[in-house]
Amino acid sequence: MVDAIVSPLLEQLISVSAEELTQQVKLVKGAEQEVEKLTSHLQTIQAVLSDAEQRQVKEESVRVWLGRLKDVSYDIEDVLDEWITARRRLQMKQNADSAQKQVSSCFPASSIGFKKIILRQDIAVKIKGINKKLGVIATQKDMFKFVESGGASSARPGRVQSTSFIDEEEICGKVGEKNELLSKLLCESSEQQKGLHIISIVGMGGIGKTTLAQLACNHEEVIRKFDKILWVCVSETFEEFKVAKAMVEALDGRESHLGEFQSLLRHIYESIAGKSFLLVLDDVWDGNYVKWEPFYHCLKNGLHGSKILVTTRKESVACMMGSLDIISIKELAEEECWLLFNRIAFHGRAIEECEKLEQIGQQIASRCKGLPLAAKVIGSLMRSKKTEEEWCRILNNDLWKIEEIEKGVLSPLLLSYNDLPSRVKRCFSYCAVFPKDFNIMKEKLISMWMAQGYFSAEQDEEMDIIGEEYFNILATRSFFQEFKRDHDNLIVACKMHDIVHDFAQFVSQNECSSMEINGSKEPNAINSLDEKVCHLMLAIGLGASFPVSTCRIKRMRSLFISGNMLDNSLLNGKMLKELFGKLTSLRALDIGNWSATLCSSILDIPRNIEKLVHLRYLNLSCVTLIRKLPETLCELYNLEKLDISYCINLKALPQGIGKLINMKHLLNERTDSLGHMPAGIARLPSLRTLDEFHVCGGEGVDGRKGCRLESLKNLELLQVCGIRRLGNVSDVDEAKRLKLDKKKYLSCLRLWFDVKESGGRRKNEHDQLLLEALQPPLNLKELFIGSYGGNTVSPSWMMSLTNLRSLNLHLCENCEQLPPLGKLPSLEKLYISDMKSVKRVGNEILGIESDHHDSSSSSSVIIAFPKLQSLFIEDLPELEEWDYGITRTGHPFIDIMPRLSSLAIAVCPKLKALPDHIHQTTTLKGLSIWGDQGRLEELDGWDYGIIRTGDAFINIMPCLSSLEVFSCPKLKALPDHIHERTTLKELRIGWDCDILVERYKRGEGEDWPKISHIPNLEIGR
Template structure:
């Protein structure tokens, strides 16, 4: 961690020594000399940090030395950030000329003025502050010599990854017996009375596989079929009865009740499960206080006989207190099973000869994992990165295996994997200690937090998000994270968790630096005892606890997160306020998360957090944001998702030149964007772009052409209010086709207008060829644009409420299209060969011609070559569906990949083309509110039932 901090500081120093900044500081005596000395001191210390960080585990004095160095590194980072912010302020605001003076201030004087220096100290203060840091570093350097550290070169800071090489380790090794026993105890009641609640516990040390075994049982066929309802709740510490009860109700009902009193939520719980046979898993229980468990247990007894609670815990005393009827104690894996798990990961992608070469030393390494699945997965992830026998032998012979104070054998493999990371990735991993245990971490959000802390320093600022994703993939590959959820294509990590032992390890690495604490009345006192050493603070706020008014000494915090679970309620309590004093003390803060805290107002002192790079205010009933927010020139990420009451953004938002992500999803009350948004040419994320009529807009509101310079946009963009756009010229000026990193585009034409201008407008809104997802809503034209059939990368297309369209474009020509939804097109009457994209391929004689959609055979024509899902809903006047006309079936492949077909509210449609039903590999057919089709395809008695009877899943209602 110290290595990464030093790297960040050296990067800041490099910026400070930049010619432009040096010119600004040329009148400040001694600055350049002191900066050079600082640079030299840091590099000499950096050379031994790798050895020092390894030795801290066994030598407490080395750990103390590293803590001192981390404190200095943070202080230096704070000072350099203050310096660069002052310079940035000049660059954005310009030189402040005093009209009453005879001459304008020069840039240095302006810089010093905004730094807060008076005439007496302005020429010396910067140099003195750097000199003070140098003197502290001198002491650290002298102490360094006492330890005789070895110089170890750190790994390359940046790696280029060519693939994720993700390994599926879902197969469980050596637990078949325990799995069978547990499922039997949960699902078979032969020897148990049906009355009463049965509580079963799985007990074992951290990393032994308790949660994995519980998941196997929970998802087994026996559990799915044997219980009416199943619920899974991560408990961890602290045991909050209200939160646990709300989580159970949410599992049953799908939404969490907006109540906070214990008796109210328990009453809701009893009502939800009353008379129903359920399986409840309480994962990772720690509390030994029977008084916390008793009211929950009593409420659970209202379930039907045979209901079960499965508890996982490290502590057998917890199992006894919860009065379990059966306890399954997990032991270490047998050596052969441990080897199987280790080798599956370590040997992934290697040749047979290479595996044989490494097997002997590999089996010895697997023995060092002492039968712990987590250890085997972690060290297996490490060995995947090492290719030579000597590298493997070095790991086997490492002194770290001999550690005694290592949570029953788990820390050594974690430490070996941790020290094998480049220093920047080490810091990214250890930062995850800020999240509470069992928290589901959003990958995209974590990367933005890493950016805010300066942990991602790629070759250019444009690569920060890419580098963050690569770091995350590497950490996942090394088994630092678990329960990884990916996008449907498997390419992108969406969210994940940390195993509780890995979380313990991260907190061990960040002792006194990263704190996760409950909010209590004595919070300020507890924090003051830490003497201001904490740099990252997470406060877990229970539902009945008010927002903290004071949190003690927070001057040095870099991260501050008040974790709560409120969405924006209609009535906001008066206790949910942020005081101006709180913001005045958080001057070094880089990331601030106040989401879900029922805040409806923020003080103007928010503008004092000038180092802030990440600000999350989502799910709060905020009416507006203070204009002072526009002075946060370093801000990279602003999240105001689901702020249902937010009416406008600050008018000066265009001053946020470094803003990369503006997340305003689900802010329905936000009807306009300020003109300054057009100046945010670094934006990667802009959730939506909204417009109003020209009579309501004026010069201060964005219009469509203001999208022109936002060519860095990526991900998803929804454009609302296209019905207000008066002509195609404005649409052309938006230059959508230049937004080549956009993946998902939603064009919303409300208020829908039916005229030629609308068709000209959509024609001018040509999106980039790289687009993968497109939705067009409330389009009032009668024809779709010509550019649509050239979107060769489009995977998903959705037409919604395009009421005036009478024809569909030749979408069958789209080579990558997988999902097509047509919703509420009431004027659509016929779907024919034009829709399939084959009309031009077939001549009047029924022969085929050469075309772009041909396959390998010159005589075969393809329409919708990759379509998997087709939904047509609300086509009330649709009568005829023509697939093949005057052409032999052998010449045409129509929807050869179609698996799912849904037809709804198509009351005039007579039948589904036989060729489609027989030739497409349909697995699921759904027909509803289609009276003619329902009559024709009724099971057994329907006239056309035989045409669909071969489809595995049919639902006609």
């Protein structure tokens, strides 16, 4: 991985020294020769890195040599970053001096010059010291007799298209073992088993134990059999508290704040009483019965027939846990392994190409030794290889002879890893910072990569796209798995196989670490950390506080701190001050995303945060008690992303925020107390995201002037922008001068006008004029309009937004009629909420006249909402009718919402029925009905309309797979057709549906047998 550091360093060295030569004021005096020497050393070393990286796997001495090189490379990174930052600081000072000459006249020239000399000497001295170390390393390389090569390219790899990744179920290939496991899980337990039946799946790493367990848990018959299915990843160390906490959270579906092991066991004992459960303990290593015994006795309180499924690499562990059934997973037969490899490696190839490569492919598959993970990884690698020469090179690689991490798996992983572009290698190794079985959020992972500088600096404008491409490379190589996707089928999260995680630790040489601190576990756990750890994730548990000894790890580049305790000693200003003073190499710091109680000890952010000169990413979200940020924060010239979301008491941003010229993303959602935005916001040329811009209504805090709306005019790169308090804009011309329609990169716009006045409805005709003036660019994809006082929400430009995919109309209380949204050709998601004056939804929303007909062409079809997939209607208390006045019989050539797949209706107490096109749809998959608790005076009418409608639409909607009913206390039953649906996979009857809950109570209700066949049931939770 060192080659991935050295190549970008060389580029940076050349760039920095070249820039220095062009400057009138030389910042680093006399460093030219040292920089040349440094560059020469790195180029000499770079030529042998490819061979060194290959040999380090087998030769410890080479690994040590590369470790020393990596240490020095990090020192070079730091000093170059200091140099660049100092140059930026000097340039900003020179710009300020030229603008305000009177400021510079207050200081003697000799004094200013002295400060510059000190800075130049400091950086020059550091470079000289680094050169000495690097010179020794360059000399030592000769003793290894490395083979020189052209060096690793740090160029950006070719773009990888996102693909539909192979389904785990399709590639498992273990039909016999799957059927055996299902028979054990579904069979009735004997009386002698006394409520516990333990089944173990045993096999070597990468053989498919976890996949087999997942397939079983997702099987419809298994889901129907057990009241609860719990999944707990145990991993190498069986930590009783951690395992018990995971069980409680799986039972409750939410985070647990219980602080004692016995309290957790008691909660488990009580929660499973009288219930059948399936508990999966995945990846158990520890064979200590003393740790398992308390769980064994506790879990026997479940209903007779409950099962525990264990996956482990050791048969001794299975025996220790008291397994009645042990299923041993053997390697795939050679033919099965070939079929699995074939399915991945030859995907999408022409038949002629497959025939040409088949013989080589069979030889490669045979070297996977029957391990599914190995076949999957090497198959994913070969998918990108086109020629026979490339395939032969992989087949004949010496790495097949290596066995270290896990028998048969290391070689394929190394082959695939070594084939990655150098920058992507760093991205992969960074993933070792997450714990095993961790849900990795893709967007955050890419932000972390960016903070570490893993992407090419010259391609700054498309960093997010580069990160997406790097992620796709790793995903298509099977380094990631268990993908979670959004409604657009885009990946939002993933996990890593535990062996792939081990491999990431191996290639990162343990510079990434994760640790959970519980009570007395600190300080021993932290003290055991290698001082060379660069990236650390700390989870601080109950009874513990932030381990200040972490600050001894000087080279730390990433620090993530999370916690779930209620103790105010978790993390406070004093601890932060020490952290800022010592961990000065940090590029990413995350202390956010806690609940308000967890951050109650952080009252302010220490002024010495300015020492974190390398910082690119800072997350302070949900630190709810801070009222201001220190001005010294604005000395962090490299800061690119600042997250202060949900800092609800934050009253002001620093006045000097305009110094943060590299800021790309200011995430400040729900910073409700901000009185104004400082004028410096207008001087952030790189800003892409500004969640909430608060329009000033006069003077801001302390009499200082805040930003007016037109301050946004010069932020030309904005992609996401929210504007609050538009009611403070008195002059419509100010909105016109903003020229929103010229912001060609803007894809998401959120507009809030004002809140209600004195608890009443806000009427403001001015809002209509203002909305008209705020015309967005035609390429806008998302639009939110909220707290709007106009009588209509139909600006002239709305129908021109042909690329709009999502529209949210919220709290438009004076609007009596909805705009003709059916004309928007790309609209996929529509949210309508808190529209108090809307009584009827008719054909006006379609943009079609009720008596429309096309006499000129009987074959012409008009489509309203051609791409709409999700429709959410909430809190329309006066809505009585939803009827377009047209039918398919009378107007056979009008099609309405032909792609609608999800519909939610909430708190519409007067609505009598759904429109005909909903009854007739053949695409709807999800339907949610939310009543209004006890306030529904017309509940009987609602009952009549929905259930009668239900009798009709249940027959017609062949795709309906999910039905949710909440807050309908008078609803007596579901239509009979629900009971007969074969497509229905999920039924949720939620709170305040007492009659329904009693009627369908699991195992006891009058109509339980009618719905028991539905795989996913949630009754009364």
